[in-house]
Amino acid sequence: MKRFIDIHIPISKCNLNCHYCYVNQENSRDRQVSPFKYSAEYIGKALSNERLGGICHFNLCGVGETLIPEETVDITREILKQGHYVMIVTNALLTKRLEQFSLFPEEYRKRLGFKCSFHYLELKKRGLLNKFFDNIDFIRKNGMSISIEMTPSDELEPYIDEVKKICTEREGALCHVTIPRDMTKEGIVLLSEHSFEEFCNIWEQFNSEMFEFKRNLWENKRNEFCYAGEWSGLLNVGDGIMTQCYGMCLKQNIFKDIKNPIKWSPIGKNCCLPHCYNSHSLLGLGVIPEISGNYALERDRVDNRDGSHWLTDEMREFLSHRLEDYNEVHSDEEQIRLDKSWRSKIKVQKKMDRMKTKVRTILK
Template sequence: MKRFIDCVIPFRTCNLRCPYCYITHTKSFGEKLPVFPYSAEHIGRSLSAERLGGVSLINLCGEGETLLPPEVVGIVHAILKQGHYVMVVTNGTVAKRFDEIAALPADCLDRLFIKFSFHYLELKKRGWLDMFFDNVQKIRKAGGSFSVELTPSDEMIPHIDDAMALCRARVGAPCHVTVARDETSPDLTILTQHSPAEYREIWNRFDSDLFQFKMSVFGEKRREFCYAGLWSGFLNLVTGDLKQCYCEKPIQNIYADLERPIRFSPVGPHCSLPHCYNAHVFMTLGLVPSIPTPPFAEMRNRVCADGTEWLTPRMKKFISQKLGDENREWGRLGKTRVELGRKWDASRLRRKAQALAARLPGGVGRQP
């Protein structure tokens, strides 16, 4: 695995209304689907294995429901044709998209992973539980990998036994559990009225490696050297704008000139977030190699009662790798250059701000 590219589709239209969703918190639901100005083929070529330096892991996730836009399956196929492994995050309710995905070539399906977000209460309220699990089975029977993941909420606690029993019956094992965060909190704290100890005890019933790892690092400010931006990137799938990570500086637009090399550069020890809330991906893939972690495959796989697994052998092997297996860690000199570059960027921005302020009426910002 050469790189991990996390792709966001920036639209907030969804067919569910979950109370713990960040869109609910910010009251920013949309009604329109995104317009993709570039073709699926162009997007696929922008992410060629040659351009990324080798076969990579590409994740697609919408701010709303990922599979609502009709273009998404074509984009997934175009990226798979580049030889990459692809993950798609979905609420599992857009049935016709799963018919389209199941029709992809077998070699593509073997490199495709679908993360089904299991919104139990919303699905039950709408009578969509059977449809959800039917769509999971479509992917499984077609030869793709999958995972079923529950977002814990206080409202869900009385229904834990029912959800676990349903998952055992329909997919052979309990669902995984993530950690819900409060998007209105500057520190992105856990979304619950319970204490951390109570929260851990309640949701540990699922025996989820995903939940246990996230809880082990949740809330910890990361100050180690992180290779996000060099070994990974955060891509706006509509515009082609690539950033180092969620809140970090832009790298370049990778759609504008497909012949132009991508200028990857690491965040280093300067993460802007209060904590790495998606550490179950970034850290388990090895972006902070100084911290030992379990493999990402353990965050996604389950072994069923009949001995089958949620991940295909090929996918399991690929996402059990660390990014450091195919990338070289930097020595002291390289890390020092990152530090100097950060200081240079800060001083340049400061000078620009001072020059702008000096041109304002009254000479605001002028030095005495």
């Protein structure tokens, strides 16, 4: 695994209405699909094996439901054509979209997976529980990976036994659980009336590797050198803008001229966030080599009915690798130089952003 590329699909529209979702928290539900400036074929060429330096892991996620845009299917196909591995975040309810993926060549499907968001209360209210699990069964039967992930909420606590029962009956294992954030408050704040310790005591019963990994790093500001931006990137496929990570980062348009090389630059020790809220993927895959982890364990489960895995053999083997296995770890001296370089570049970028803002204001 050469790099981890977290792709943003420009969609905020959704077919569900979960109270804890950041779409609701940020009042962006009524927005529609933003335009895609580039074709799927062009995007695939921009993300070629050669240009990225090797085989990469891609995560596709929209602010709303990722599979609503038709372009998601085409973009996924083109990325898989390059030899990469792809996982898509979805509520797994758009059956016709899933059927389109099932028509991909088998060699593509082995490298494709779906992170199925399990919104239990919303599905129960709408009578969609069977459809959710039927679609997951469809994904598995067609040789693609699945991982079921639930956002725990205080309102869900009375239904924990129901959740456990249906997961084990339908998919042979408990779902994974994550840690929700309150997007209405500054910083990175737990979305719960419980203290963090109380919250963890309630939800640790799911024995989720993902939950345990995030739990150990919650409110844990890391000071090691971080390779996000060099070994990973955050890309908006709508316009081609790539940033290093989620905080204050350098940005570039990697689609504007795909003959030009991508500028890979690590965050280093300059992260402005209180802690890494997407730690289960970034740190689990190793952007900070000192933090051990196995991302495959965070996504996989063994089906206790027949011993099969949620991840295909190909996906499980690939996600077991770490980014430092295929990238250079910089010396202390080089890390200091790269940190200084980053601070100089971010000053220039801020100045240019201010100038662009002034120009736009004048033109109005």
